[in-house]
Amino acid sequence: MNDGAVRTAERVLDLFQGARLTPTQRRIAHSLVQHAPSAAYLSAAEVAELAGVSQPSVTRFAMALGYSGYPALRRELRALAGPRPADGGQAGDNPMQRAVRVEAQHLGRLVEQLDNLDAVEQAAKLLVASRPLPVLGLRAAAPLAAYFGYFAAKVHPDVRVLDNGGTHLLDRLDQARAAGATALLAIVLPRYPRETLDTLREARAAGLAVVAVTDSAVSPAAECADVVLPAAVGTHLVFDLHTGPMAMAMVLLQAMCDAAPGGVQHRLEQFEATAARRHIFEA
Known part of the structure; x- marks a missing residue:
């Protein structure tokens, strides 16, 4: 746009x-x-x-x-x-350029949205206090849930990524709740898997606070969430671009780090020491 x-x-x-x-x-x-x-x-x-x-x-x-x-x-x-608009691209753009240009405009909208950080900070406080922290993302959202979970595990003591559906999904949610979880982060992207929405309802019924990173404030996930963090997806290619939701997820993780700076710094130092001892990285 x-x-x-x-x-x-x-x-x-x-x-x-x-x-x-x-x-x-x-x-x-x-x-x-x-x-x-x-x-x-x-x-x-x-x-x-x-x-x-x-x-x-x-x-x-x-x-x-x-x-x-x-x-x-x-x-x-x-x-x-107002008047019916023309295509949002620029003259001479090919379809790939138009898709990326629209994605850049989505990010610009996200920048403006982050003028007010109240929702992000509220979500961060809920998530950083949850032990363990379940992170839900099915189908198209699974890679983003895993990406968030990979980095969140460096600053949170117990992150549990729920990226596989089926009969074990609610069992794993129950286990997280029994272990002390108080909140759930859900990545919910079009086409909104029914199983994801059912799981959010189960989470709410079990007393978990639900934070949803999704593509719109009127996404189906919004009615199941305590805090909604919207970030638009790109729809100009055969498959959606998820640049906006990824950026929002990492902004949320930064806010979690800001909410508990002492513990985060200690865990990061532990990780760096372990990585050096095990020679995990070349540089």
């Missing part, structure tokens, strides 16, 4: 803040935010196809927000969006 599109997405997101939406309605809201401002010029049928829901669901969504129907909501969206 360019700067204008980012501002439009933020204004569209404001329409949904505080609304009590069903999971289906959250999917519609998420699609409208992700594709703002062009979504403001789509029909109800086109929005339904974009969100993967039925056309009547789009009408019910508009009415849940207080509009007489989807046409009234679309008029509001068009007022927020």
